[in-house]
Amino acid sequence: MPIKGSAAAQPVKKTHHTKISSPQMAVWDEFWAGKDPTSIYPPVTNIAKELQTCTRLRDRKILEVGAGTARDSLALSELGADVYILDYSKESLRLARASMTGHTVTLLRADARLCPLKTNQFDIVFHQGLLEHFRSPDALLRENHRVLKKGGLLVVDVPQTFHLYTVIKNILMALHMWFAGWERQFTIDSLTRLLEQHGFTLVHCYGDWSRPGIIYKITREIGKRMGITLPMYPRFFGGITQAFYRLQERLRKKRLFLYTVLSIGIIAKKI
Numbered sequence: 122m123p124i125k126g127s128a129a130a131q132p133v134k135k136t137h138h139t140k141i142s143s144p145q146m147a148v149w150d151e152f153w154a155g156k157d158p159t160s161i162y163p164p165v166t167n168i169a170k171e172l173q174t175c176t177r178l179r180d181r182k183i184l185e186v187g188a189g190t191a192r193d194s195l196a197l198s199e200l201g202a203d204v205y206i207l208d209y210s211k212e213s214l215r216l217a218r219a220s221m222t223g224h225t226v227t228l229l230r231a232d233a234r235l236c237p238l239k240t241n242q243f244d245i246v247f248h249q250g251l252l253e254h255f256r257s258p259d260a261l262l263r264e265n266h267r268v269l270k271k272g273g274l275l276v277v278d279v280p281q282t283f284h285l286y287t288v289i290k291n292i293l294m295a296l297h298m299w300f301a302g303w304e305r306q307f308t309i310d311s312l313t314r315l316l317e318q319h320g321f322t323l324v325h326c327y328g329d330w331s332r333p334g335i336i337y338k339i340t341r342e343i344g345k346r347m348g349i350t351l352p353m354y355p356r357f358f359g360g361i362t363q364a365f366y367r368l369q370e371r372l373r374k375k376r377l378f379l380y381t382v383l384s385i386g387i388i389a390k391k392i
Contacts (some may be wrong), residue, residue, distance in 0.1 A: 145254070145302075146209055152300060153212035158190045158220045162338070162353070164249055165384040166278055166329045169196040172245065175325050175388055176274060178202045181244040184268065186233045186261075187251035191217035191226075198224045205243075207231055234260035238268045245269075247276035249386075253305045262319040269391045275321055278386035280306040281328060286335055286383055309379050312387050321389035328382035329373050332366055335383065 172178060179201030185194045188208040194217070198204045207229040208214050214228050231237050233251075246265050252258050265275050280286060287306050293299040307315075309326050316323070331338065333354055341351040355362065372378045379385055 148301060149210040150212045153189075153210060153216050156216060158192075158216055160353075161190050162331075163190075163192055164278070165331050166249070166327065166386055167196075168193045168247055168249060168276055168278060168386070169200060171325065171327045171386060171388060172197075172247075172274070172276065173200075176245070182242065183245040183247070184238070184243045186246065186248040186265070188213045188217040188228075189250065191220045193247070193249060194226060195220060195224060198226055202245075205229060207233060207236065207238075209233070234264055236264045236268055240267050241270045242268050243270065243273060245274045245276065247278070249276075249278035249384075250280075252277055253279045253307070254301055254303070256303065256305075258315070259319070262316070266320050266391055271391055273391045274324065275316070275389050275391065276386060277312060277316065277389070278384060279312060280304070281379070281382050281385045282306045282308050282311075283380050284335075284383050289335075289339075307385065309376070309385055309387070312385065313389075316387060316389045320392050322392055323387060324390050325388040326376070326379065326385065327373070327388075328379040328385035330369050330381075331383045332369075 169178070178197060181202045182205070183194075183197055183202045184205045184207060185191065185197075186207050188194075188206045188210075191206055194204045194206050198221075204226040205228075206214070206217055206226055208217070209230060209232050211230060214230055217228060229237065233248075246269050248265075252261065255261055269275060280290075284306075290299060290304060290306075294303060309328070313323050313326070337355055341353070344351050373382060
């Protein structure tokens with residue numbers, strides 16, 4: 122049953138609910154519960170910016186699979202896209218709704234492997250930080266392919282293999298301490314091959330490093346647990362830090378450095 126709300130009071134057009142069941146749902150409800158969108162770092166990569174290198178966004182019908190803070194969807198909505206967000210975690214959708222004040226989107230609570238959506242419906246489908254949590258991503262990618270129009274674009278954004286993040290994550294998984302239980306990682310080559318197997322062809326690839334860096338983020342999280350509050354972004358070495366970020370921005374555009382960044386993404390076209 123859809124629930125309607127005004128644009129001023131509710132940042133959504135409709136919320137659709139589909140009966141779903143997954144053992145992972147409780148994990149993600151717990152992860153997102155009680156979180157404040159303003160206290161969460163933005164995504165490492167800028168999906169709206171990368172899409173603009175390939176296509177126009179105004180009036181495009183776009184589906185985000187896996188809401189998170191919904192910041193990417195917010196940016197796309199601001200650029201004139203008709204945005205839909207799908208997630209099976211009610212807490213994630215609560216967070217998305219809190220981030221969307223003043224914007225109009227459609228929220229759908231459903232399993233991404235069984236989308237309650239028509240075939241050939243969307244111009245663009247994207248997900249960030251989602252695919253790596255599936256031991257078998259086939260059902261997810263089949264549904265991505267099904268709901269896209271022919272020639273539509275799929276954006277898949279995932280952790281990159283050769284990074285300190287991968288080392289730390291695998292240690293924590295071995296100790297049964299990783300928050301999501303299990304997670305994989307990709308290179309540009311392995312991700313390209315996976316998408317080609319599911320009926321897509323590469324259009325554009327990209328990647329970026331975390332800003333601030335992962336070491337600072339870990340230090341900040343440890344400090345928080347010890348009652349020490351550090352700012353979200355370091356305030357020391359300001360000029361040097363900004364110069365380093367500018368260097369990173371230049372280097373990330375070279376394919377070689379996509380094997381060193383934290384997050385990579387591929388924009389692929391439905392064949």
